[in-house]
Amino acid sequence: MNPLEGKDIISIETLAASDARAIFDLSKVIEPFAFRQRVTRVLEGAVLANLFFEPSTRTRISFGTAFNRLGGSVRDTSGVETTSLVKGESLRDTARVVGGYADVITVRHPQTGAAKEVADAVGVPVINGGDGIGEHPTQALLDVYTIEARIGEPNGKTIAIAGDLKFARVIHSFVRLLSKMYEGINFKFIAPNGLQMPANVQESVGSTGRKHTMTFHNSIDAISDADVIYLTRMQEERFDDPAEFQRYRGKLRIDRKTLDSIAKPDVMLLHPMPRDSREASNELDHDLDGDPRLAMFNQTDNGIPVRMAIFALVLDVADQIEKTAHPVNWHVPDKF
Ligand code: NCD
Numbered sequence: 001m002n003p004l005e006g007k008d009i010i011s012i013e014t015l016a017a018s019d020a021r022a023i024f025d026l027s028k029v030i031e032p033f034a035f036r037q038r039v040t041r042v043l044e045g046a047v048l049a050n051l052f053f054e055p056s057t058r059t060r061i062s063f064g065t066a067f068n069r070l071g072g073s074v075r076d077t078s079g080v081e082t083t084s085l086v087k088g089e090s091l092r093d094t095a096r097v098v099g100g101y102a103d104v105i106t107v108r109h110p111q112t113g114a115a116k117e118v119a120d121a122v123g124v125p126v127i128n129g130g131d132g133i134g135e136h137p138t139q140a141l142l143d144v145y146t147i148e149a150r151i152g153e154p155n156g157k158t159i160a161i162a163g164d165l166k167f168a169r170v171i172h173s174f175v176r177l178l179s180k181m182y183e184g185i186n187f188k189f190i191a192p193n194g195l196q197m198p199a200n201v202q203e204s205v206g207s208t209g210r211k212h213t214m215t216f217h218n219s220i221d222a223i224s225d226a227d228v229i230y231l232t233r234m235q236e237e238r239f240d241d242p243a244e245f246q247r248y249r250g251k252l253r254i255d256r257k258t259l260d261s262i263a264k265p266d267v268m269l270l271h272p273m274p275r276d277s278r279e280a281s282n283e284l285d286h287d288l289d290g291d292p293r294l295a296m297f298n299q300t301d302n303g304i305p306v307r308m309a310i311f312a313l314v315l316d317v318a319d320q321i322e323k324t325a326h327p328v329n330w331h332v333p334d335k336f
Pocket of ligand 1: 168
């Protein structure tokens with residue numbers, strides 16, 4: 001029985017912990033297909049419409065790549081300016097039209113609730129690739145998958161989350177997913193005053209009825225007892241007043257010296273990317289590139305098996321993947 005058949009993936013709020021577990025179990029099975037050891041054509045003939053109305057590099061390309069690696073084809077929009085939304089078309093109309101063309105839709109949009117609006121307008125499954133300051137559920141799934149791959153289930157662990165906790169949708173989904181999958185997480189929320197975790201996310205942690213704790217900080221020193229640190233970019237595009245963003249940028253930073261001097265020696269450091277590497281921001285310094293504590297590129301790599309698993313489940317082809325499997329017949333480097 002596949003509980004995700006035909007389902008939308010809009011929010012972690014409506015995803016059961018058992019659904020996330022099914023996605024992780026299948027992601028593991030799919031890894032050889034994602035990491036170019038084996039090929040499957042199980043989605044041959046299927047079409048994905050990747051509707052991206054906001055900037056994106058990895059989410060759009062990894063959704064597309066994941067679909068291609070299952071044998072399906074992909075059609076993209078990127079940016080509002082190239083679509084009929086600029087002619088005044090409603091998102092509902094756009095969605096209904098695309099639902100007639102594609103078997104599954106992924107959507108990224110600046111408005112919170114936009115993915116739900118698309119899902120309500122179409123019969124095909126819709127996957128949220130980020131809706132305003134709302135959620136980014138597939139990012140959370142690949143983040144938590146990456147944590148499990150490195151340290152196992154993080155029950156009882158201290159997880160420090162630092163940066164723009166108010167506007168970063170990746171964090172909202174991440175915290176919701178951790179709190180519904182595990183027991184006894186010590187959440188440390190580290191943000192400048194004014195950018196703390198929204199009340200609705202705190203409430204969802206509380207509503208799980210599990211024994212999690214939440215503490216609130218504004219200095220990066222609070223990472224000292226963390227087993228996992230998740231750092232985010234200040235979400236420049238979400239501030240109405242650019243001067244306000246200027247006040248916050250560069251306030252919370254991690255570089256090699258910070259980790260060496262404050263953090264636990266075997267800490268795991270995550271970042272959803274993009275990092276803002278401009279000098280005035282630079283929340284995650286390039287001097288940590290190649291450092292084994294930094295798991296950021298494991299996250300981006302894991303975007304492929306996790307998104308392949310999501311497509312295989314919502315289109316209900318997981319048990320047919322093996323049928324069309326064969327080895328790759330092109331050169332694959334040892335290291336990507
Ligand atoms: C994030 C997003 O778009 O929310 N990017 C991503 O999908 N990995 C994070 C961000 O933009 O800061």
